[in-house]
Amino acid sequence: MATQVEVYAGAVDKGLEGVVACTTGISSIVDATLMYRGYTIEDLSAHSNFEETSFLLWEDRLPKEGDLNAFRKELAENMALTPEQVKQLKALPTKGVHPMAWLRTAVSMLALWDADAQATDPAAQRRVAIRLVAKMGTLVALFDRNRNGKDYVAPKPDKSIGWNFLYMLKGEEPNAEMAKDFDTCLILHADHELNCSAFAARVTASSLSDIYSAVTSAISALKGPLHGGANEQVMLMLKKIGSMDAARTWIKEALAGKQKVMGFGHRVYKNGDPRAKVLAQLSQKLTAKSGEGHWYEMSKEIDDVMQKEKGLLPNVDFYSATVYYAMGIPIDIYTPIFAVSRVSGWLAHIFEQYSKNRIYRPRGEWIGKEGLKWVPPAQR
Numbered sequence: 001m002a003t004q005v006e007v008y009a010g011a012v013d014k015g016l017e018g019v020v021a022c023t024t025g026i027s028s029i030v031d032a033t034l035m036y037r038g039y040t041i042e043d044l045s046a047h048s049n050f051e052e053t054s055f056l057l058w059e060d061r062l063p064k065e066g067d068l069n070a071f072r073k074e075l076a077e078n079m080a081l082t083p084e085q086v087k088q089l090k091a092l093p094t095k096g097v098h099p100m101a102w103l104r105t106a107v108s109m110l111a112l113w114d115a116d117a118q119a120t121d122p123a124a125q126r127r128v129a130i131r132l133v134a135k136m137g138t139l140v141a142l143f144d145r146n147r148n149g150k151d152y153v154a155p156k157p158d159k160s161i162g163w164n165f166l167y168m169l170k171g172e173e174p175n176a177e178m179a180k181d182f183d184t185c186l187i188l189h190a191d192h193e194l195n196c197s198a199f200a201a202r203v204t205a206s207s208l209s210d211i212y213s214a215v216t217s218a219i220s221a222l223k224g225p226l227h228g229g230a231n232e233q234v235m236l237m238l239k240k241i242g243s244m245d246a247a248r249t250w251i252k253e254a255l256a257g258k259q260k261v262m263g264f265g266h267r268v269y270k271n272g273d274p275r276a277k278v279l280a281q282l283s284q285k286l287t288a289k290s291g292e293g294h295w296y297e298m299s300k301e302i303d304d305v306m307q308k309e310k311g312l313l314p315n316v317d318f319y320s321a322t323v324y325y326a327m328g329i330p331i332d333i334y335t336p337i338f339a340v341s342r343v344s345g346w347l348a349h350i351f352e353q354y355s356k357n358r359i360y361r362p363r364g365e366w367i368g369k370e371g372l373k374w375v376p377p378a379q380r
Helices: 004-008 041-047 050-059 065-077 083-090 099-113 122-147 161-170 176-188 196-206 211-222 230-241 244-256 274-289 294-310 316-326 331-355
Strands: 027-030 033-036
Touching: 033 041, 033 050, 033 274, 041 176, 041 274, 050 065, 050 122, 050 161, 050 176, 050 331, 065 122, 083 099, 083 122, 099 122, 099 211, 099 331, 122 161, 122 211, 122 331, 161 176, 161 331, 176 274, 176 316, 176 331, 196 211, 196 331, 211 331, 230 244, 230 294, 230 316, 230 331, 244 294, 274 294, 274 316, 294 316, 316 331
Parallel strands: none
Antiparallel strands: 027 033
């Protein structure tokens, strides 16, 4: 009789690397090209906006002008929190709390106020999706203001999600260029094929659990430092290094000591992350404008050495760290901002999973003991 080890031999890869788990038409990665629904990330980041990109991810087409206006109106109408929601969310602890843990709880709580939370018809599920995309930035801004003893700032319905996030976070209107640059960051992070958090969302959705549960699963996966937390670690690394002169010495010593350098390498990209190239340009521009160009110069020095000495290229996290820092965004909410963007992609994956569902039920390759027999405690 064949053992399970023999049956499944060769079927398991560590971390499911290279294993095709499903078919998808949302986003694709081929070599160094990332596409959303057939459009390259370079094309979308240069010409689109986050609202339009979200529509594309959900509907598999770019919206006509009327479609986009209607979509924006729906988002605007759902961006604000009710007084009751603000009251209850402000009651959640913030001292010593990981921002992603707070966000995970806050998103789960939103379901309790949503009459459509358990609905299974597509129209109701789309309303839930609109509310989640509209409110994710509002939640993150509320968290940061609340922990700093500041009042909730309501969004302006005639402005975009990106513009409103910066406004609600800081309490002052961002200039048009800053809002556009932040919007570009949201586009770049909106989806990324079958990444850990998207897969978590799909697995939960495959049980036909509700959208809030699936998105909460995705947030939980994104919270991990191996997935969403790297951009935060990049900025902490740069601040620890401190200066351009120190960066040259630090990177050489780090490589000699086989120390991990955050923000480099990628499981899928072997010839460079296309998002990193866009973010590097933003980093150079924004750090110079903020009077702290040394953050970009340090990053570039580390980047050059890593490519030359290790053949490793930066991923999306490396330059996004200095982009957000130049915008005056607190370091520990970089990952929640990731969720503000990626929720649009998670929802696209949830919709796709629902549309052709089969519950995920993989098998494990047995490597444990066999043939054991129970004996009384005194004989063990």
